[in-house]
Amino acid sequence: MTLEGFRPSSYLTSETARLQETIGDSKAIAAVSGGVDSTVAALVAKRALGDRLFPIFVDTGFLRIGEPESVKARLGESSLGLRVKLVKAGGRFLEATRGEAMAEEKRKKFRETFYQVLGEEARKDGCDFVVQGTIAPDWIETQGGIKTQHNVLEQVGIDSLSAYGFRVVEPISELYKDQVRVLGRHLDVPKDLSERQPFPGPGLLVRCVGTVSKKKLDLLKFSTKIVEEKLGPFNYDQYFAGVIENRFTEEPVYEGLDETAAGALGLPASETRVDVFEDRVTGVKGDTRSYGRLAGIKIKDDSRETYGWLPEKLRLAQSSIVEKLAEVTRVAVLIKEKRTGPPLSVIVRAVSTRDFMTAAVAQVPWKILKDIADSILRLRSSSRVYYDITPKPPATIEFE
Amino acid sequence: MTTIPVVYVKGQYNHLIARRLQELGVDSHLTPPSTPLEKFEVMGADALVMGGGPQSVRSLDTLTGELRDASNLMTKIRLPMLCICVTHQLMATTFGGATNLAKRPEFGPVEVSVSDEDTILAGLKPSFTAWESHNDEIVSAPPGFKVLASSDNCSVQAMRHEKMNLFGVQFHPEVYHTSKGADVFKNFLKIVDDYKRA
Numbered sequence: 001m002t003l004e005g006f007r008p009s010s011y012l013t014s015e016t017a018r019l020q021e022t023i024g025d026s027k028a029i030a031a032v033s034g035g036v037d038s039t040v041a042a043l044v045a046k047r048a049l050g051d052r053l054f055p056i057f058v059d060t061g062f063l064r065i066g067e068p069e070s071v072k073a074r075l076g077e078s079s080l081g082l083r084v085k086l087v088k089a090g091g092r093f094l095e096a097t098r099g100e101a102m103a104e105e106k107r108k109k110f111r112e113t114f115y116q117v118l119g120e121e122a123r124k125d126g127c128d129f130v131v132q133g134t135i136a137p138d139w140i141e142t143q144g145g146i147k148t149q150h151n152v153l154e155q156v157g158i159d160s161l162s163a164y165g166f167r168v169v170e171p172i173s174e175l176y177k178d179q180v181r182v183l184g185r186h187l188d189v190p191k192d193l194s195e196r197q198p199f200p201g202p203g204l205l206v207r208c209v210g211t212v213s214k215k216k217l218d219l220l221k222f223s224t225k226i227v228e229e230k231l232g233p234f235n236y237d238q239y240f241a242g243v244i245e246n247r248f249t250e251e252p253v254y255e256g257l258d259e260t261a262a263g264a265l266g267l268p269a270s271e272t273r274v275d276v277f278e279d280r281v282t283g284v285k286g287d288t289r290s291y292g293r294l295a296g297i298k299i300k301d302d303s304r305e306t307y308g309w310l311p312e313k314l315r316l317a318q319s320s321i322v323e324k325l326a327e328v329t330r331v332a333v334l335i336k337e338k339r340t341g342p343p344l345s346v347i348v349r350a351v352s353t354r355d356f357m358t359a360a361v362a363q364v365p366w367k368i369l370k371d372i373a374d375s376i377l378r379l380r381s382s383s384r385v386y387y388d389i390t391p392k393p394p395a396t397i398e399f400e
Numbered sequence: 401m402t403t404i405p406v407v408y409v410k411g412q413y414n415h416l417i418a419r420r421l422q423e424l425g426v427d428s429h430l431t432p433p434s435t436p437l438e439k440f441e442v443m444g445a446d447a448l449v450m451g452g453g454p455q456s457v458r459s460l461d462t463l464t465g466e467l468r469d470a471s472n473l474m475t476k477i478r479l480p481m482l483c484i485c486v487t488h489q490l491m492a493t494t495f496g497g498a499t500n501l502a503k504r505p506e507f508g509p510v511e512v513s514v515s516d517e518d519t520i521l522a523g524l525k526p527s528f529t530a531w532e533s534h535n536d537e538i539v540s541a542p543p544g545f546k547v548l549a550s551s552d553n554c555s556v557q558a559m560r561h562e563k564m565n566l567f568g569v570q571f572h573p574e575v576y577h578t579s580k581g582a583d584v585f586k587n588f589l590k591i592v593d594d595y596k597r598a
């Protein structure tokens with residue numbers, strides 16, 4: 001695939017020259033995660049620096065099961081030749097984010113710890129520079145105050161040299177994901193890596209809505225595995241799980257949402273129920289960050305069996321609720337619940353998107369969603385499983 | 401080559417506009433609304449596109465920062481101009497129309513009905529799905545402007561000046577999910593070409 005107006009070879013030539021000029025004879029760390037952005041950024045830098053580039057993978061503890069080891073092995077294969085040093089820092093990240101419920105604070109504490117760790121590694125290896133895979137949506141969203149991406153410093157006025165002891169270099173910061181993938185293919189990055197679905201830098205931290213606990217994080221790791229296995233064959237652009245506590249707000253402003261949802265769905269109000277979660281989730285309404293509520297629609301089981309997925313009606317219910325209340329940024333529909341079980345909900349999300357600036361809800365077959373819910377509930381670590389039915393905007397792709 | 405700077409008013413999609421224009425073979429980069437008129441001449445600008453942003457533009461007196469600069473720029477520059485989302489609303493506020501809080505805001509996919517397909521909406525009749533993200537909307541188009549399209553929630557989805565090459569759209573033609581969005585830019589480029597020849 002080629003994209004109009006984007007020529008990977010000339011991009012590579014000019015970027016390699018720019019890196020050589022910036023970095024000179026110094027050494028640089030490349031922060032890699034196994035994702036396409038950091039892999040491509042590291043490969044571009046390797047062309048410019050050769051052996052003066054030191055790829056480092058920071059294990060933040062917010063990664064998927066088996067991820068650090070598999071990434072290290074994969075990037076080290078001869079076709080890529082990135083000899084990665086694994087730095088285990090899970091305990092530090094958990095400590096830094098402990099007790100923090102606000103999404104932006106969690107992201108900022110993550111960023112602080114992340115760069116402290118990189119700063120220490122840079123000093124050990126005598127590196128003056130850190131190469132990272134920041135891309136256009138990262139700095140656009142951070143600068144616009146939508147959310148703090150962990151890999152954006154200079155665009156928001158943080159001087160990395162005085163704060164952490166190194167200078168940041170971003171070889172692909174003007175590109176979007178689809179352009180990065182084209183560049184990756186040009187650099188012979190294997191297809192499973194160049195097409196890999198994105199995984200946020202702060203990882204499972206931003207899919208663990210509200211405060212992080214070991215219980216939530218473990219449920220999230222196993223649910224993520226289930227969702228990735230079951231949805232993998234469908235080739236959606238992105239699909240994952242989130243976890244939120246079953247605490248619901250009683251604020252009067254949310255009364256009447258049962259009727260709003262029922263009206264849009266064409267069902268009697270007695271057939272539906274809307275629960276509004278206490279913990280907040282991130283959205284973007286009118287180009288502004290909106291840190292609001294998640295509304296969960298329940299359609300009574302017998303109606304649900306009759307009506308199945310109802311994608312068009314659910315879309316209408318979703319838009320009616322977010323248009324009616326500025327406070328609501330996301331709507332999810334209950335797939336299945338258990339009367340007993342820990343008070344946690346898993347939210348499944350799957351979207352189609354090209355550049356991650358806008359996203360449409362994937363129409364996953366209802367049978368598959370039920371199958372996922374059954375598998376997750378069998379873990380006995382949660383009592384509800386929802387499917388997120390909110391496009392971007394008004395929601396962001398990730399929960400926080 | 402056609403040169404169309406994108407006036408950056410801090411919207412998330414502003415950078416995407418430049419990308420779309422580059423894909424159509426246009427020389428396009430972001431430039432702040434405080435850019436002096438002479439500088440547009442130096443860069444050889446043939447037209448301008450102004451993007452969206454997070455601000456509210458309900459009154460000229462309360463405009464600040466980029467949007468105040470953008471409003472000034474609109475009144476001074478004599479080039480074809482396409483204004484998107486908040487700068488579409490700013491065009492109404494600047495030229496004597498009115499912008500206010502929308503009765504029902506729009507986020508995500510919206511069906512836009514075309515009433516006049518002569519110019520930037522050529523080929524898009526009777527309707528198309530566009531992506532939106534706005535809390536405010538134009539409640540009355542300014543004098544001299546004609547409404548080109550509307551949606552269930554919003555009466556001025558697109559407008560143009562009757563005589564000058566000034567166009568505004570509430571929706572986002574630059575995002576991937578507005579599948580006919582490229583047509584809006586192609587139509588605008590045609591208008592710019594005619595303007596260059598004239």
